[in-house]
Amino acid sequence: MPHPSSSSKSPSQNAQLLHRIAAFIPVNPTHPAQVALRTYCLALCLSLGPSLVPFVISRRSEKTSRNALKRVLAREFGLKGFAFSVTLALGGGSFIRELWRILDDLDTETSDNPASAAAAKLKTWISALKLSSAQKTFLSNVISSSAGLFLLQAGRARSPSTPPSKDASASRTLDLTLLLLVRALDAGVQSFVARKSGSRRESDAAERPGHREALRTQIDSFVFWACSARIMWCFFYEPQRLPRSYVKWIHALAGLDVRLLEALRAIRAKEWSYLNGSPSQSHLLTTYARDLGHPAAWGDPAALPAYGGAQADKVWKQFGLTGRSGVGGLPCQMVHGEIGSSLGLEHSCTANAGLRGIKVLLEAIAIYLPVQFVPVLLSRPRALLEPRRVLESFLGALRSATFLTTFVTSYWYSVCITRSLVFARLFPFISHDFWDGPYGCVLAGCLVCGSSIWIENGRRRGEMALYVLPRAVRACLPDKWVRSGNAGVRLAERLTFVLSLSALLTAANHHPHTLRGLSRWGLRFIVKGPDVAFRKTNDNAPQKPLEKQHAIQPDLET
Template sequence: MDNPPKSSTPLYQSISDYLNSIPSDHPLQISLRTYFLSLSLSLGPSLLPFILSQKTRRKGGFTALKHVLKREFGVSGFAFAMTAGVGGGAALKRLFDTFEDNEPSSNPDSQNSIQLTSAFRRFISKLSPTQKTFLANIISSFISISLLQLPQRSKTNNNQCSLHSVPKRSSIPLTSPLSESTRGRTSATLDLTLLLLVRALDSVFRSAVLPSSYRSKAGDVGVDGIGVEENEEMRKQKRQALTRKVDAIVFWACSARIMWCFFYEPQRLPRSYNKWIMSIANIDPRILSALRAIRADKWSYTQRRSDPADLVTTFSKDLGYPAAWGDPKILPPYGGEGATKVWEALGVQGRNAVGGLPCEIVHGGLAGHNCYANAGVRGLKAFGEALAIYLPVHVLPILLTRPQKLLQLSTLLSTLLNILRSASFLSTFVSSIWFTVCFTRTIFLAKLFPWISHDFWDGPFGCTFLGSLVCGSSIWIEQGRRRGEMALYVLPRAIRACLSEKWLKSGKRSVKFAERLTFVLSLAILLTSSSHAPDSLRGLSRWTLAFVMKGPSNGFWKTKRKDTGTPSTPTESTEPSKKSDEVVEKLGHSLDTLN
């Protein structure tokens, strides 16, 4: 007897054909895109330490690797939880539509269920499409945060890997569930919640300030004889100019708070963020220790106190200056003629009529006592480091998409101009802090008010406070459309720096309730906006949700696809080339914000 013929179509080909047969906005398609995108964001950073470390060759390394894989692929992993939130919302929305269209069967044995179903159908029918989408996303978002915050119930014993052999999830803010006890530490999902909150608030603000422009018939004329469409476009440009100004103000306020926390409360900022600021600012940590000692009243010019006694004297000697230059028992606390006499006795130049630490120590031995040279040299150093950061950010997207564009003089000049502009922004950010510090404590303000002690000028509301206020104004150097993404990048960190550490680490139910409510509303707003008001989204949130919710054939993600039988029109065939410049620009913005 002959065996039945086997199917010549491989399994993966059958799956591929099935996926291609369903729309790109089908809940299954949305779930698959969400899962693999989320998995790449969470699993990559988790596996990187194992790739770079030699611990994977040991038994403990493989145990830790197994733990990470089990965590990331588990129900409480970031990928599964976000898929439940995004894909689950799309599935519930489709279920609502199906439920509203189908009439219940008239089975006399289930009258109660029929009545309940009819009541729910009447409730659903009264909702608008936007409200139904929002309701579905509210439910799925609650499921998502509940999965992310599932407690870890793994038993600990001697055979299991130690904590130091497993990458800490707190270093990966997108992937961390809560453990059973949250007292004494902040929620591991807090960074993700604040990120969603900022993007959702931005969407709401843009919906209010930039409503969707209506299209009128050709020939319609406004009050002043201007076409309605042209008049609407003018209003839209004015609103965009307003939002760019708001973006600049938001960045300025956020950078002021972040820099002040960098000086005095670094525990409020991510550790990696502190290290990055430290490397760009090129400041000696002993200067930071002195600033924090002044704030804690452990260092005082007026009281002649230093705790520890060698807090700055050793730093002064390391720079090649006398130890007395860092001793508050000798340094003049006030300005005036008395301070000038002290400096003459100590051999300090260029500091007549002002007190406090000599600028040679504050500068860290760079540029001597010349404050202008110090700010200029640090600005040039920051400019060089910024070029190394922004060069690949601006060039790499073009190389990946259309490398031949770099051979065009206009594209090359535009790219170089964008690189120089971004580097100038970061350079001005750094140099303005240093110059404002010296302007306050040495060049002008301290000389203008010599009766005010340097406990104030070098304190938390003196030179560093003014420097933190001034540095954010450098955002005006950047392009207008980039200010918004940069403001959205720093705003979550600024909000985190404003929250009470005591309350966040208290373990109270109010903390968990507030975070869950914020997460649910924020994610629901973003998902609803991506379906009904995509123009209210921008930057990474818009591009990511456009890909997740509608697939790679939507918007600037549009690429050439195989024809499924419908002949392509000239418009469809030329669409990718029209969008290529947008791809280059937006990929550059995406990579820039990741830095």
């Protein structure tokens, strides 16, 4: 029988093997090899993790078979996979920049080598351009991000993971491009705010945060308000401009019947009208009225009053409907749906907004409590033993839940104020084709709900603004132009992707104070590494200069 040590390695042997492997990893966390390694690991987690979820939670089928798993692994680990493409785009620039540093430091005056002569000419030509350190970093990232984007788009074009749809002609990297554009623009805005507040350096910004934070908060709040208004309007009238998951989430919060949404879109298309009736779409709300237990005439546009005033009161008297004197249009009971019906309050606009708010508040607390406590539990679990920390986390969750509740409640109450409670009563001579149209109560609700962002704290306002901005930008782009897939669209997207990513990486290297939120954390991790390197060296042992240490400091050259 063989000795146990012959079939397994001893701890000392394993330690020696790990030490030999670690010897190939540079000590400097900003070394291009470490930058590429961190980028690849992070990108692989972001792409491979969601791809493996169906194999873990779903039952065995053709989509979760062994062959399907092999295809997923081959796609994600391949040269055209997301991880390798992103590594080339983000990490490749650090290798080019390192070669540029070597060229700058190269002594070519005393060498007669042809290669050195060529390097000397190249160095002379580059020196004549008088590029700053930040400009050299930017150009290096332009080259690497261009190569990475072409590889990424080639892999996405051949990927069978995305089923064909009506949006198949749109670029599959468009969402990522818009995300990078928004983050790059935000870095530019933060740089502008820093200059306006008189803080050019990160240390100066920390010393004088008052004016800068106030200006940043105002910009973030305005951006969120404008973006949420556009997104909500598109949800009602052009949902194809938004991601499907986003539409489903808004629909769950809104609690609207699909037939009511279709009627609103039909009003916009002039296919459903209080003035002209609706020969082809009249059934939309008549069936909805019967399902709610109301007369079918409540949903018939030909039977409903188009204007307010005395004529509307006669119609409501015939219907036996009270509480809507002086205004026409669809009865509020139809708009509110089943909310408050069990309490006999389906006619009350205040009860409708309040009950919807209570429902959203309970759901939002269930969402935001883990968001507040899980990071603390994972990073600083002892902090949960401090009552002050627990109270702060709970109040933070309650504040975020109140924001979401106010968002939904203010939307519904604005709709009712416009079409029933105030404006339709003040202007009864305006038809409800306008009040219930795209520029009436729906637009009023879209413009009001985003103002609830003032309830959130300043830091979360910024992250929420950056979260909704890419979706709002996509919703503002001409739909036909985006889906055309012509050369102009591809060129515009590629230029946007390359310039945005290059600007972000340059900011991470030279102006880190202009980044914030997820982009600051993610790019700092990639460019500068975590607080410790991937391996530690023995401080007592003599160190050999394996490579030149290039500490990345903020570059204030203009």
